[in-house]
Amino acid sequence: MASTFKGLNLFTSGPHRFEVHRQGRRVVPLSAIANDPSIAGTIETGDHELRVSVHGRLVAESESALDALREAITDQAAYQVPAGDLIDHHGRTWQDVKLLHVEWDGGIDRGRALSVGYRAEFGITG
């Protein structure tokens, strides 16, 4: 099945993979909280926030088509754009996540097709 974010096929023009980042307790050094390197020990401050990244390559036949694919992603990463469900190829769903940011992997490659690599990070904030 095709992956989607909020029902949009943002990534299906090319290959892409999902990656779930660090999960579990968030342990912080006391020295960092107190800003004092002489203090030993750590403290648990809750759980890590969910972070899921999608990395892959957008593929298009023309410059304008590739621009449209890029804009569709960056539009979702803008401030105050609401959260939604992210669904991977196998139907695995992460609910109410936001597209936090996207990074482009270098410039546009121009071979048989036009393509550009990306890494988009999703997560829950607040």
Place this chain on the structure above:
Amino acid sequence: MIVLRPDRVEFEYQVWEGVVRVAIDRVSTRTLEGHDELGPFASFVDVARQRVLIRVTQEIDADNLEAPAPGDLGQLELIAGSGSDAQRRRVRCECVVESVQNKFSDYGATRSIVLIAQSEAGNVDPVEISLL
């Protein structure tokens, strides 16, 4: 592409004598391979950059002090024939000399010249083949 014993080879309007073969190789210098999560095989492969490499081999049977030098830019033109005018082809490309190497053996001397073709706009095949 291989041309054996071309009828004529010129580089920047200077004839190269004794050419016994010209090989034009194309290799990727940037291959893109993308995988999805449905299996082990690449679901997208593309070549975003490629190099066109031309190797000219000359048999040298006399003193020769006029070899091209790495970095020389010029038009390489060769006529590939079949012994008659039928099917004769002209191969042209603008290219840069990358290396010039001479080898000696008991049977004689050969010179191997490697050139890299360049395309003015980058989106047109630099090797142009036409029927004569």
